[in-house]
Amino acid sequence: MEKLISKFKGIHPGFILERELKKKGFKKGPLALSMNEYPQILNDITKGKRGMTAALSIKLDQTLGLEEGTMLILQAYYEIQKEKDKRSLADKPNLSIIRKILFWDTDFDKINWQTQYQSVIERVLERGNNEEKNELIRFYGQDKINKVTKSTKGRERRETSLK
Structure with missing residues (x-):
């Protein structure tokens, strides 16, 4: 798990989920229904529009054969990266305006x-x-x-x- 997490640190977990689904040949819609989730939720996550919840992370980790907590840890690292990006923007003016x-x-x-x-x-x-x-x-x-x-x-x- 550490190798997977260090490799994908800061990337939205939905993109990793999409990759894993393709690798294992799963379709989002049927997978979501089999886990009692709405297909739109999985679709939004794989497009980076929605975050990963703890409950969904557990279901996905079990279904995909990942170590428990993998998807949620990826979500946490993604949130950390977003916060770092916000802070670095606050350190300088909008450089697209300054020549x-x-x-x-x-x-x-x-x-x-x-x-x-x-x-x-x-x-x-x-x-x-x-x-x-x-x-x-x-x-x-x-x-x-x-x-x-x-x-x-x-x-x-x-x-x-x-x-």
């Missing part, structure tokens, strides 16, 4: 959007379009942007007075 050309002198994929926020905000405010500026406001918040612009203006005043 890479704004950061021509930097490796765009290596920008740490959290720690390098000041440079990012300055660059986008200086060279970005309205859509990019709005994405920064959405991501960082107006307060953080105001704080960066105030510190930038103060630095510019100091540099001007030195000349």
Whole structure:
């Protein structure tokens, strides 16, 4: 079981179920009815539209000859992966809006959007379009942007007075 689980970690269990059904020559409809389940449920699971329940997992594991809990563990790993994906999206702005050309002198994929926020905000405010500026406001918040612009203006005043 460990080999199967490590191989399919993070993949929706429905896709693995579909594979197992084909391998064993089972049809979804008759299989669902034989387990006292609605065929639509199995169909939705194999299409990734629905999650695996504990009760269904037990039935499927027994029917397919898998170790008890296999399908449910795959569901748990899938849920964990979904949560990780959500968190990684929260770590950076919508990169389909921000043009890479704004950061021509930097490796765009290596920008740490959290720690390098000041440079990012300055660059986008200086060279970005309205859509990019709005994405920064959405991501960082107006307060953080105001704080960066105030510190930038103060630095510019100091540099001007030195000349």
